[in-house]
Amino acid sequence: MKxxxxxxxxMRTILVDWLVEVCEEYRLQxxxxxxxxxxxDRFLSFMSVVRAxxxxxxxxxxxxxxxxxxxxxPDVGExxxxxxxxxxxxxxxxxxxxxLKVLGFDLxxxxxxxxxxxxxxxxDVPDKVKYMCMSRLDYPKASYLxxxxxxxxxxxxxxxxxxxxxxxxxxSRYTLDLPxxxxxLETNVDYRLEDLRDIILDLNKTHQRAESMAQQAxxxxxxxxKYMQVSTIPAVELSEETFDKxxxxxxxxxxxxAEAESTTAVPAGSSAVEGTAPLSHNDSMREMMSSLLFx
Numbered sequence: 045m046k047x048x049x050x051x052x053x054x055m056r057t058i059l060v061d062w063l064v065e066v067c068e069e070y071r072l073q074x075x076x077x078x079x080x081x082x083x084x085d086r087f088l089s090f091m092s093v094v095r096a097x098x099x100x101x102x103x104x105x106x107x108x109x110x111x112x113x114x115x116x117x118p119d120v121g122e123x124x125x126x127x128x129x130x131x132x133x134x135x136x137x138x139x140x141x142x143x144l145k146v147l148g149f150d151l152x153x154x155x156x157x158x159x160x161x162x163x164x165x166x167x168d169v170p171d172k173v174k175y176m177c178m179s180r181l182d183y184p185k186a187s188y189l190x191x192x193x194x195x196x197x198x199x200x201x202x203x204x205x206x207x208x209x210x211x212x213x214x215x216s217r218y219t220l221d222l223p224x225x226x227x228x229l230e231t232n233v234d235y236r237l238e239d240l241r242d243i244i245l246d247l248n249k250t251h252q253r254a255e256s257m258a259q260q261a262x263x264x265x266x267x268x269x270k271y272m273q274v275s276t277i278p279a280v281e282l283s284e285e286t287f288d289k290x291x292x293x294x295x296x297x298x299x300x301x302a303e304a305e306s307t308t309a310v311p312a313g314s315s316a317v318e319g320t321a322p323l324s325h326n327d328s329m330r331e332m333m334s335s336l337l338f339x
Contacts, residue, residue, distance in 0.1 A: 050094045053197050059084070059102045060194050061259035066126055068265055070118050072110060074187065078155035080109035081194050083143060085201060086153075090146050097139075100131050104139035112151050156190040159209035166232045186212040188266045188274045192250050195259060203243050210235045211243035215251070219280050224290055227298055238291050245287065251279040 060081055067077045083105040087093075093101055103123050110117035120133050164186065189212035193200040200208060210233050218224040225237040254263055254275070266275035 047090075047092055048088060049092065051088075051098055055095060055098060056084075056088075056197055057195050057259055059098055061261045062099075063102055063106055064191070064261040064265060066106060068261070069126070070110075070122065072106075072118075073113055074191070075155065075157050076106070076109045076113040077191075078157045078194070079113060079151070079153070080106040082153050082155060083108060083147060083151070085197070087143050087146055091142075099127060100135060100139050101143070103127055103131065104136055104143055107136060107140055108143060108151065154205050156193065156205045156209045156212070157187065159206045160186050160190055160212060163209060163213050163229075163233055167229055186216045188262070188271070189215060189247050189251060191262045191266075192254055193247060195257070195262070196250065199242075199246055206233075207235065207240065207243050208247075211240045211247050214240055215244050215247050215282075218282065219251075219277060225294055227301065230298075237294055241287060241291070245282065245284065248279065248282045254279070 063077060063080060066072075067074070080102070084102055087101060087105065103126070107117075107120060107123050120136055123136055124131060124133055186209070190208060193208055193212070203211075213229075213233075214224050214237065225240075230236055257263075263275045265271070267273050
């Protein structure tokens with residue numbers, strides 16, 4: 045936003061809130077929303093836009109994302125209609141061309157929603173927890189926190205999407221009285237809890253002020269039964285001191301577990317199954333990603 049003399053972060057927030065309503069109106073995928081906002085932020089980092097054209101940028105970005113992600117994307121006429129005929133079809137199509145040119149047609153970008161989905165699938169949990177909490181609450185809660193982060197350019201544009209997703213997953217588990225992090229999560233996600241300190245605290249602050257925000261489209265969206273009404277779950281208090289204590293506690297548990305494993309470790313060069321080599325972490329990650337992509 046530093047390159048924008050005529051628009052500010054508040055205007056961007058209003059645009060994102062409106063795009064959420066557009067997605068709900070046309071029943072577009074959540075990934076379409078995330079892609080559209082990614083395209084907008086990348087475009088604004090290169091091009092200066094006057095405030096009168098900001099909605100046009102958002103409309104064209106949503107049009108591009110819908111054609112990329114949806115099976116049956118809305119026609120350009122529908123996007124003209126949702127702007128209350130503020131812009132013409134020609135203007136939307138010309139802005140679409142400009143955005144594609146500026147982005148170099150690089151549309152396949154990872155979003156927080158992609159990482160959230162992968163993290164939740166990769167990290168198996170006991171059936172009781174899965175049926176009572178994870179499948180009903182934790183996935184939507186993590187998605188809710190990720191979508192709330194879309195409203196604010198500062199500080200969330202400074203974080204990688206993978207880090208926002210990991211932080212949202214950790215905070216959602218903490219909010220639902222589940223263990224905030226574990227060794228399995230650390231291995232699969234490749235983030236230690238200490239690495240997520242800033243993003244978790246920022247997400248918690250955003251969650252705490254969600255009810256008092258002027259923009260309420262995301263909060264209303266996640267009040268629906270299909271999202272298990274996760275936006276009605278109150279935010280928890282999480283201070284820096286409490287977080288540091290959790291990190292120390294988790295580190296102590298991990299150290300104790302590592303010592304216990306070292307006493308029963310398999311000798312170097314051997315394998316649990318004769319004639320096979322153990323898979324490395326990267327190999328197992330690639331195998332998991334392949335299974336997700338080709339299911």
